Amino acid sequence: MYAFQYRKASSLKEAGELLVKDADAKPMSGGMTLLPTIKARLAQPTQLIDISGLSELSGIEVKGGELIIGAATRHQQVASSKVVRDALPALADLAAHIADPQVRNRGTLGGSVANNDPAADYPAAVLGLNAKIITNKREIAADDFFQGMFATALEAGELIVRIAFPLPKKAAYAKFPHPASGYAMAGVFIAQTAAGVRVAVTGAGSGVFRWSDAEAALMKSMDPTALAKLTVATDDLNEDIHGTREYRAQLVKVMAGRAAATIAGKN
Amino acid sequence: MAKIKMTVNGKQCTGEVEDRVLLVNFLRDSLNLTGTHVGCDTSQCGACTVHVDGRAVKSCTMLAVQADGADVVTIEGMAKNGKLHPVQQAFTECHALQCGFCTPGMIMTVAALLKDNPHPTDDEIVHGLEGNMCRCTGYLNIVKAVKQAAGLQHK
16 A cells, blocks of 8 residues: 555544645545555555544434435444434435445445445435535535546535435335445435435446436336336446346346335335 | 554553554554454455454454554454353354354454344344355354354254
C-alpha cells in the first residue's frame, strides 16, 4: 500500500475544508471499498480524512413521511434498527444482505452511495424510492445523483450527510448475488407509492438504472405475471466471464418478478 | 507516524505506527499476537477477524490508527484461566477444523454471531459465516460446532 496521511476530522466543516484544500485527499467512512482499492494500488490518495465518527452523520429517524438515515450509519445498524424494520422493512432486508457480517459492521450507507459501485445494493433502494441525498452543500434527487459507474453528482469537498427515503406503500428488493463476491449480479428494488411504481436495477449495467417498461406494467398490476412479456434491452448490460448480457437480462426479469411477488404477498 | 493506544485482550497497549499500517499487522508484528492470520489480504476470507468494540471486523481491512482508543479482542483473548471459550471447546469436540488456518477467524466470527443471536437456525449460521472461508472441512462440522456452542445440539 502506498503511504498516505490519516486524519480524523473533528467536524463536517473541517472535513469539507480539508478535502477542498487537497484534491488528492479522500474521505473515508467504513473504508470497506476504499482500503482494498488502496491496497491493490488502484488509488493513491495523499490523505484519508476519516469522517466515520462525526455526530452530524449519525442517527435514524422517521419524520414527515420520510425515513432519514445518517450517512455514517453502518449496514449492520440499518439491518437491525427497529425504526427501519418498522418503517421500511425492505431497506433493513437489503442492508442485511450486503456482503458479509464483518463488512456490514464497518461499511456505511453514505460510503456505499457516494462510491456508486455498479453492483452495490444501496443505490437500487435510493433510486427506487426516489430518495433525497442531503449533502453539506445541498439536496440532490436520486434521479440526478447517480451518473454511471462510480460517478455521482458530488463535487469536490461535498459529503453526503444523510439520506431521506420517502416511505412507500410497499417495497421489496430481490438480488441474485455473485456466488463468490456476494455483489449483485442483478438486484431489483421495487417501490409502490401514491405517485406510482418505480423499479431500479443494480448489478446488471454500468450503473443503477430504472426499468421503465416494468414500472408501467407493474403500475397496472403488481404481479410477476405482468412482466412475462417484457424484455430488458441488452445493449447497455454487462458481459463478462460470469454471465452474458442475455443472462443478466433474464436475471433482472426474474429478480423483478421475485420483488413484485413479495409486494403482492405471493412469496 | 501516529501514536496509538488501545485495549487488546483486556490490556492497555501503545504503539507508534505508520498511518498505512493495518490493524492485523499491528497485532501480529508489534504485539506478537500471531493467532490472527492473514489469509487473502483482500477482505474475502475472514481469517483475520477480530472484535473491535464488540463487533467482528476484518483486521486486514482496517487501519491500526482507526482502532485508536478501541477495545480489541483477538483469538488469544478468548480462553480464560486455561479454560477454552465455549466456541473453541465446541470446535475441538466437533472436529470443526483440519488445517486450522481459518479457525481463529471462524471462532471470532462465531462468538460475535452467538452474542447477537444466541439460538441461530442452520440458515442463520450459514448466512453468518459468509465472510469466512474454510478450504478443508466443507463447513458441515463448523455448523455443527456452532450449534453445539449455542447449546442447540441437545434440544
